[in-house]
Amino acid sequence: MWYAPLRTWHPVREAKSIVGIFLTADLHLGHAAIIEYTNRPFHSAGEMDGVLIANIIATVSQTDTLYVLGDFAFRPEVFAAYSSLLARVCKTVFLKGNHDPKNRHDPLALDFRHNKRHYYACHYPWATWRPNTIMLHGHCHGNPVPLPTDPRQQWRYDAGVDVEWAGRKYFPVPIELVEARINGDVSLDSAR
Numbered sequence: 001m002w003y004a005p006l007r008t009w010h011p012v013r014e015a016k017s018i019v020g021i022f023l024t025a026d027l028h029l030g031h032a033a034i035i036e037y038t039n040r041p042f043h044s045a046g047e048m049d050g051v052l053i054a055n056i057i058a059t060v061s062q063t064d065t066l067y068v069l070g071d072f073a074f075r076p077e078v079f080a081a082y083s084s085l086l087a088r089v090c091k092t093v094f095l096k097g098n099h100d101p102k103n104r105h106d107p108l109a110l111d112f113r114h115n116k117r118h119y120y121a122c123h124y125p126w127a128t129w130r131p132n133t134i135m136l137h138g139h140c141h142g143n144p145v146p147l148p149t150d151p152r153q154q155w156r157y158d159a160g161v162d163v164e165w166a167g168r169k170y171f172p173v174p175i176e177l178v179e180a181r182i183n184g185d186v187s188l189d190s191a192r
Contacts, residue, residue: 021114022060022090022172025069025123025138026160027052028099030078038141038162040170052161053082055171060090066172067110069138069159070097070123079104097123097138114175117182125156134182155182 028034029052032045042048060066066086072094073079079101086092094106109122118133125137125145131152138160147154159173166177179185 020060020064021112021175022064022066023069023121023136023159023175023178024056024066024161024172025097025158026071026141026162027068027073028071029053029073029082030075031073031099040162049078049082052170053085056086057089059172059174062090064090066090066092067121067136067159068092068094069121069136070095071099071138071160072097074099074101076101076103095121095123115179117179125158129153129156134178136178157181 026038029049030045034040035042035045035048040048042051056066073082083092083094093110094100094104095110096104096106096108100106109120112119112121118130119136120129120133121136123137124139126135128148128150129135131150133153133155135153135156136159137156138158140158141160141162142158142164145156145158147156157178159178161170163169163173165171165173
């Protein structure tokens with residue numbers, strides 16, 4: 001089932017006062033053709049938009065930060081409507097994707113640190129990036145991209161909604177699941 005209540009999904013996050021970091025990408029809100037292109041189980045863009053936004057609202061809280069790694073919505077009015085809704089739910093940081101409105105001036109990439117690890121987030125999966133850094137991206141819709149041969153660049157993860165994390169798609173990815181994959185902890189995430 002692609003839509004279900006989410007509160008049992010975060011074994012690491014039990015207290016609501018904990019500030020969480022979540023990632024998502026490639027929502028393509030308002031874009032009906034993406035349903036066929038990515039084989040999403042929705043009958044219309046309206047149904048898809050409703051489920052994706054409901055999943056975000058069910059996942060995050062006001063103390064959380066949601067990083068949207070591009071391709072949120074192509075049309076400016078759709079982007080404005082859904083981004084203003086999310087602003088009421090959590091802190092939202094948008095990165096520019098190739099299917100976002102051209103009038104937006106979001107950054108192309110950003111760096112952040114979490115649990116003594118360095119993360120680099122961008123819409124596109126770079127072929128090479130700073131060694132010993134975790135690369136987070138969208139754009140690929142779950143299609144595999146070869147990793148570099150440098151062993152210091154083996155941590156690249158697609159955080160898009162079409163990728164399965166902890167047995168589910170179409171939900172934001174908590175940073176704890178990214179760290180579980182890095183650590184090889186299969187108790188939090190069964191798929192790599």
